[in-house]
Amino acid sequence: MTRDTPSTRDALIEAGLSLLIEGGPEGLTLRRAAARAGVSHAAPAHHFNGLPGLQTAIATRAFALFTETMIRHRDAAEPTPFARLLAICDGYLDFAAQRAGLFHVMFNCPDLDHTDAALQSESAKAYGVLREGCLPFSGGPDLVTEGLVWSSVHGYAMLDFKQDGRQMGEVPPPFRSLLARLVDPTLSADR
């Protein structure tokens, strides 16, 4: 494997992350990332496959941060299955709101390279946190429960924040009340 000089490649990714955090979805630009990393505007081409390649690398890092956020929320929650799963979802929604630029690149960017192994690995880890949080409710892997929670929280994030609830006539109910209809909120803590 041909290992890149870590500094420049990582500097570009870090620059892109900060641009997205500061400037939202539109903040990221190849040339801006290059400038912020202190290299010429054509340097990124030697580390990534154009802008889509840089976006893919940034999304990969962003998924890792995303996973961290969900885990941090989960581990701060009370040790009941419902509280833990709700905390994971709250982390999900928090990230979507606080890191809208990253969230956009991760999920709404039209030309990510979804065949990228690192991206697949990091996004699978993120999904794994949610999947694990669902386990107690089905007594084992259950694609319907997982898919339902995953879809719901993702859809809720998009509809809630990006359009601040205007689709629904009134303010949307808290996600807690949605989740309480998906899984048993009174499940005991002994797994």
Added chain:
Amino acid sequence: MTRDTPSTRDALIEAGLSLLIEGGPEGLTLRRAAARAGVSHAAPAHHFNGLPGLQTAIATRAFALFTETMIRHRDAAEPTPFARLLAICDGYLDFAAQRAGLFHVMFNCPDLDHTDAALQSESAKAYGVLREGCLPFSGGPDLVTEGLVWSSVHGYAMLDFKQDGRQMGEVPPPFRSLLARLVDPTLSADR
């Protein structure tokens, strides 16, 4: 009210729609839409507030097509509450898959003008179809049921198609099985 000459304004919107349908999310460009409408590249500025304004107008039309699709599916379904709601959701998912470019502008475009009255009206109509489909299950308006179905189908659309199921280890379950856990599939047809 100052009514624009219908032809040019509508031609620009129609051109934008076709560009999005043919070229996906990236297909739309102010200059391309202008060229396809047979006007100069600066003409759109006299009808819309820049590119965001054109995108907003296009999204408004797209929401109308979206509503039509859901209604068409619903009206072709058997007259049970579950079959009708499932058909609405299938229309939703169909549109997301077949009209990915439009769907992207409607939901993932970072700079739509969400204060636009026409856009709000059309998107509210679309939501109304789903909301109405939910009514039989709660015996009246219920934000939790609506929010759950809306979030689920929207999240399912994003996760299913744009990333063709790679987040979930295996192929995702059909939406029907998800919906069957949200509402009562055996509800009788007499409202």
Added chain:
DNA sequence: CGGTCAGCTTTACACTGTCAAGCTGCAACT
């Protein structure tokens, strides 16, 4: 008739992603 102005064009500018050419310094090989 004269003026106003919406609709449109032309021109220009800053910015984008990408490509081609060239430089440079390090590593490997003979």
Added chain:
DNA sequence: AGTTGCAGCTTGACAGTGTAAAGCTGACCG
């Protein structure tokens, strides 16, 4: 030791983007 190869990077150029400014034109109105 000398040469080659090449990864990393720069410079320069190009087509394409959104947008702003200036000017044209023809219809409407007082």
